[in-house]
Amino acid sequence: MTDDAVISVLIVDDHPVVRDGLRGMFEPVPGFTVLGEASNGVEAVEKAAALDPDVILMDLRMPGGSGVDAIRELTGRGARAKVLVLTTYDTDSDTLPAIEAGATGYLLKDAPRDELFTAVRAAAQGRTVLSPAVASRLVSAVRAPASGPLSAREREVLALVAKGTSNREIARELFISEATVKTHLTHLYAKLGAKDRAAAVAVAYDRGILG
Amino acid sequence: MTDDAVISVLIVDDHPVVRDGLRGMFEPVPGFTVLGEASNGVEAVEKAAALDPDVILMDLRMPGGSGVDAIRELTGRGARAKVLVLTTYDTDSDTLPAIEAGATGYLLKDAPRDELFTAVRAAAQGRTVLSPAVASRLVSAVRAPASGPLSAREREVLALVAKGTSNREIARELFISEATVKTHLTHLYAKLGAKDRAAAVAVAYDRGILG
């Protein structure tokens, strides 16, 4: 952005209620202008090109063009706009992908108004803003290399998980204790970046570890 | 088998303890002969061809050649032997596949000795023997066509499950109650033949519903 005191904003969310709420929140405040709204990722990319906003407030999960894809598209074509992800839950599994895709910040919708304003100003200047929960997740993601191949034992456990086997059954199947099974699971969750066994199975399929 | 009073048996299990236990159980009883043992599916197929037993007592989960594959192989090549699956848990997710593959019976290892003897004699005559738990699962599997395409809503829920989303989050994401999410899940578990969300994700990937 330039030295302009006014920061132009594009609102992207599939819920009209949320869009209205955000618009109502920013419109009356000096220093902000709402250029427009979009209800999905595809529309977001179009409007961003047409309106050239300073900051894009973006929800992630939307029907018809996910937010992460939109971010990737925008940064890919070297858009000037900074993307500030505004999501409902910190547990959202798209957190890291969104940041990897090029989001400048990541906030929860229940953040106080002032925090939102501050965040948008910070984003407009290219500074990163993260909600505490997201920040802590990031550091742990860095602390643990996250990726890395699964060990043989972990793959065994995962294969059984994919068959709907309970931890107790896996334990007996592999002649180890349930505690050990849980340890293996915790480790492979970290390695796969998965939150639970279902997500772990999905990631494993995506990466060709299973199936 | 013929009119011989003696029924020849092949024992297949990866646990030496179990093999010994079964051998010790059948050897001393008039009317049974233990022809040999195998510790995995591949070996089972080889020994079955070499020894030509009347009945094969087979565990399902084994390292190096699963029991189900072995059964499929045996029936595929028109083997004379009847396969009686002997597994530890009734919750074993391979139950139906094993029976589909051609197993003559399905028993739990904690079955009383006499029940085991009876089952082997029955299997030798080609009669089906199922443990109560397995039997009841079968009827429910028949009662519900099991298969069938997922509804659009069910696919939506499943996709979120694959991302590690909790039921509560899915509920808010889709603007429905948690109860409804659980209902959808219960339905799609039945349709996919999965026991839990992890297994459902795996089946979905296998069938190309996800990924």
Add this chain to the structure above:
DNA sequence: CGCGACATCAACCGATCGGCTGATGTTTCC
């Protein structure tokens, strides 16, 4: 117009999971 498939919701319950902290022993590799 009834039947079946689908979507929605409720309340309850036991079983299971996942997180946490901390520990021990082995192997492997530099």
Add this chain to the structure above:
DNA sequence: GGAAACATCAGCCGATCGGTTGATGTCGCG
């Protein structure tokens, strides 16, 4: 000879899941 990765185990806890039963409303097909 120590660091690093791996495998093993324990106990505690709150959160979540899955099963069950039952109910309501909608839609389309014959």
